[in-house]
Amino acid sequence: MDYVEHVLRAVEAIPPGRACAYSDIAELVGWGGPRRVGQVMSAHGAAVPWWRVVRADGRPVRGLEEEALSRLRAEGAPMRGDRVDLSRARFDFAGHRTPHDTP
DNA sequence: AATTTGACGACCG
DNA sequence: TCGGTCGCCAAAT
Numbered sequence: 001m002d003y004v005e006h007v008l009r010a011v012e013a014i015p016p017g018r019a020c021a022y023s024d025i026a027e028l029v030g031w032g033g034p035r036r037v038g039q040v041m042s043a044h045g046a047a048v049p050w051w052r053v054v055r056a057d058g059r060p061v062r063g064l065e066e067e068a069l070s071r072l073r074a075e076g077a078p079m080r081g082d083r084v085d086l087s088r089a090r091f092d093f094a095g096h097r098t099p100h101d102t103p
Numbered sequence: 104a105a106t107t108t109g110a111c112g113a114c115c116g
Numbered sequence: 117t118c119g120g121t122c123g124c125c126a127a128a129t
Contacts, residue, residue: 034111
C-alpha cells in the first residue's frame, strides 16, 4: 500500500500549470516503473490532480484527453497544440525547482 | 505456471 | 513527425 501513497503524494506536489511524466514519478519514487505508476493512477488517481501527469511525449492521459486538456489549458500550462510542452511545464521534484525558474 | 493487459517509454526507419 | 516494435513491471486471467 505504501507505493500507492508515495505516488499520490508526488502527484499532489505538482503545482497548477505544471506537469510531469509517468516516468518522472517512477524515478522519484525509486522503484516500480512508469507502467506501475499508470496502474496506480488508474486505480487511485481520482483523488489527486491526475491531469498534471502526462505521457513522456506530452500527450495527456489515455482515455481522458478531453478533460485533461481543458483542465491543463484552464491552469495555463504551457501547451504545444494538443500536448503539454514538457520542456517548459515539467516540475522538478528534486529541490522543488523548475527549469523555468532556473537562470 | 503461462499469457494478456494496461492512464508507459525508448528506439528506429 | 508519425507509426511500428520491443522492453518493462505488476496484476489479473
